[in-house]
Amino acid sequence: MHPGNLFLEWPPVKMHVGPSTIKGKPGMLDGWARARIDPVLTAIAQPIARAGISANAVTLAGFAIGLAAAFAIGFGQFWLGLVLLLLSRLADGLDGAIAKINGRTDIGGYLDIVLDFAFYGAIPLGFVFADPPSNAVAGAVLLCSFYVNGSSFLAYAIMAEKRGMTSDARGPKSLFFTTGLAEATETIAFLAGFCLFPGWFPVLAYVFAALTFYTALSRIALAWRIFS
Numbered sequence: 001m002h003p004g005n006l007f008l009e010w011p012p013v014k015m016h017v018g019p020s021t022i023k024g025k026p027g028m029l030d031g032w033a034r035a036r037i038d039p040v041l042t043a044i045a046q047p048i049a050r051a052g053i054s055a056n057a058v059t060l061a062g063f064a065i066g067l068a069a070a071f072a073i074g075f076g077q078f079w080l081g082l083v084l085l086l087l088s089r090l091a092d093g094l095d096g097a098i099a100k101i102n103g104r105t106d107i108g109g110y111l112d113i114v115l116d117f118a119f120y121g122a123i124p125l126g127f128v129f130a131d132p133p134s135n136a137v138a139g140a141v142l143l144c145s146f147y148v149n150g151s152s153f154l155a156y157a158i159m160a161e162k163r164g165m166t167s168d169a170r171g172p173k174s175l176f177f178t179t180g181l182a183e184a185t186e187t188i189a190f191l192a193g194f195c196l197f198p199g200w201f202p203v204l205a206y207v208f209a210a211l212t213f214y215t216a217l218s219r220i221a222l223a224w225r226i227f228s
Contacts, residue, residue: 034185037093045097055099059111062091066119073126073195081126082195088119089188120146123191127201138202138209145212152216152223159227 048058069084092112099108121143128139190208194201 038097041093041097042100045094045101048094049098049101053098055095055102055108056105056111058091058095058098059108059115062088062095063115063119065091066115067122070119070122070126073123074129076130078130078195078198082192085123085191085195086188089184092116092119117146117150120187123194124205127194127198127205130198131201135201135205138205142205142209142212145209145216149212149216149219152219156219156223159223163227 065084066088069081069088072078072084073081095108095112099105124139124142124146127135190204193204197204
C-alpha cells in the first residue's frame with residue numbers, strides 16, 4: 001500500500017449498508033496500469049514462490065532497496081535513486097503477488113503498510129538532504145500532507161472495519177481500501193519526476209502536497225457523511 005493509494009473514492013463508489021460492500025472505480029491511471037501489470041507480476045512471482053522465497057522477504061528487500069534509493073538521492077545521485085526506487089516498487093508489487101500464491105498473512109499486510117509509509121517518507125527526506133535551502137520547506141509540506149492523509153485513511157479504515165464494510169476496489173487487502181484520484185501509479189510518476197527533474201522538486205512537491213491535502217479533506221467530508 002502507498003500513500004498515493006490513500007486517496008478518496010473518485011468517481012464516488014457504490015455503497016451498501018452493513019455489512020457493507022464498496023465496489024471501487026478506477027483512479028486516474030492505477031486501475032488501467034494494474035490490469036496490465038498484475039499478470040506480469042504474477043508470472044514473475046510464480047518461480048520466486050516455488051523457490052521458497054516468502055512475500056515478507058520480498059517486502060523487506062524492497063524496503064532496503066527503497067532506503068538505498070533515498071540515500072542515493074540524498075547524496076545527489078538522482079539517476080541511481082530513480083533506478084533503485086523503481087526496483088523497490090517492483091518488489092512492492094511482487095510481494096502481493098507472492099502472497100496471493102502462498103497465502104496472505106496478517107503480519108505480511110502489516111509489514112507492507114508500515115514499510116510503505118516509511119519508504120514514501122524517506123524519498124522526500126532524501127531530496128531535503130540533497131539541497132536543504134531549496135527543498136526543505138517543500139519537503140516538509142509534502143511530508144505533512146502524507147501524515148494528514150495517511151491518518152485520514154487509517155481512521156476511515158478502522159471505522160469501516162467496525163461497521164463491517166468491505167471493499168473489492170483493488171482485490172483483497174489487509175484493511176479497508178479506498179480507491180482514489182491518485183494511487184500507486186500516479187505516486188510513482190511524481191517520485192520519478194522528482195528524480196528526473198530535481199531542480200523542480202519544490203514545485204512538484206507543492207503540487208503533490210496540494211492534491212494530498214485535498215484528498216484528506218475530501219475523505220474527512222466523506223467520513224462525516226457516511227459515519228454520522
